[in-house]
Structures are given as C-alpha cells and as structure tokens.
Amino acid sequence: MTTITNNKLTDEKIKIRINEIEDRRSASRDFWDGDYEYPEDIELLALREVLERRKASKEPVRYLNKFSGTCVTLEQQPNAADDVAVYIPLYAAPPAPVVPEEMPMPYALSMYAVDAVTAIAEVRGWNACRAAMLNGGKS
Template structure:
C-alpha cells in the first residue's frame, strides 16, 4: 500500500501547475481533473474532525464532551466536515434547455421552428368586432381595421424574408 504524504501532494500539484503554465492551451481535461483531486486531497490532509461517532451507541461527541475520543479508535470514529462543492455550470444542460425553450430558433431535434403567421383577414364584421375595442364598428372602421391588420401581417412576412 502506498502512503500519500503532504509533501508528495504539494510537489505533484506544483508540477501540474508548472506544466499548465508552460503549455499554451493549458492542461488536458483529464489532467485538470487530476489537479483538482490532488488539491482536494491536500486540503483533506489538514482537516480536523468536527465530531467523534461512538461506534456502539451511535452518539456524536466533541473533544470537549469526551476528551479521550481522539485516542480511543476502538470506540470512536472521527467525523469530518465535507468541503463545499464548487458550483459548476453544466453547459450541455444549458444548451439542451435553450433548445427546448419556445423562443429557441430550432426544436429539440435541431429543426428550425415554423414561423407563426397570422392569417389575412377580410373586412368581416364579426372578425373585426372581436379585434376592435369599440362595441359597434361601422363598415368604414371594419375596412380600416382589416387594412391595418393585413399591412402589419405583410410587414412581418417581409421582415422574415418570405
């Protein structure tokens, strides 16, 4: 069995960091992960137990409560605080969420979304009445509303290149 010492970890971390600084594109993904693990291992060597678990009763005690807990390994097991996990954004998850969003330019299969085009309308009284804020539009108002609707529709289609 190999014993990993603090000195070995410090030396290996320094070598990885020197290599990273010397290479124009930095470390490979695997080497970068190894460097992270080495740094975490170095931090864990300096970690102090926060509590001691009694193997028989299941109670947790501090050294103030049980002064011999650190020495009595047959009865007490040291418990360490877990270091906080660094927040890392999952790029693939974000890309997938963007693709599936209704405003994305393509669907989740990569196909472009079909544009939503409002239909052209005729100056029909029932249709125009549902659009206009006035309760009783006359024939002239219906014609103007239909012309405005169709002009806006034409401008939208022209802007899309259709």
C-alpha cells in the first residue's frame, strides 16, 4: 500500500495508487461483479476523476482572437494553439476558495458574556484558522 509522507498528492502518486488497485482487482477478476460498491472501488473512481480534472485544467478550453474578440476551439481553428500572435489561450478557472471573514475583536466581545480572555482567544483562533486556509497549508 502506498504511504503518502507529505501532503502533496502528485499525479505520479495517484497513478501508482490506481495501478495498485487495478493489480489487486486483476488478481481477483473472477470474483469482481463490475459493481463499484467497495471503498477501494470508490477510491479508484475518485482517483481517476482527479486525474481527468487535473488534465482538463492544464489544457485551454478555448482561444480568444485578440483582434476580433471571438472565442474558438481547436476544432474550429486548428492552428489557434500555435498562433500566439493572434490567439490567447483561455483556461477554466478553479473555484474560488471559501474562507470565512476575519473576525474583528469587538464582535467577539459582544458574543461572549464570559470574559475578555476567552473572547480574545476565540478571535485569535478563528483568524489563525482563516490565515491557514488562505495560505493553503504552507508554513
């Protein structure tokens, strides 16, 4: 079984894990009924989807003509990827991260009828968590 020692799930690690699952499945192919009902089967589907999404996000979805303002696909304009003087590649944007608003100190003090130390600790914890989310886990 693959052990992930850092928090970066690379394409290579995903491919290794997919191969491990498929190798185990091919060894027991006589018993597999084609249903995706076991956790490992669901993991396999999820890993394949992650690879597909990563691949799709690396490739432009359309090309914008700088002069006419029209968007075309490679099927419509086969040379668009090569003609950088005329076409700008457009990529699908990843979804924006969902991060809570920063908690101001007066808001926390009004929330608690306890003491100021508890309120300050709450604000600092909230804002530290928010900063970690915005930082993406980087130290």
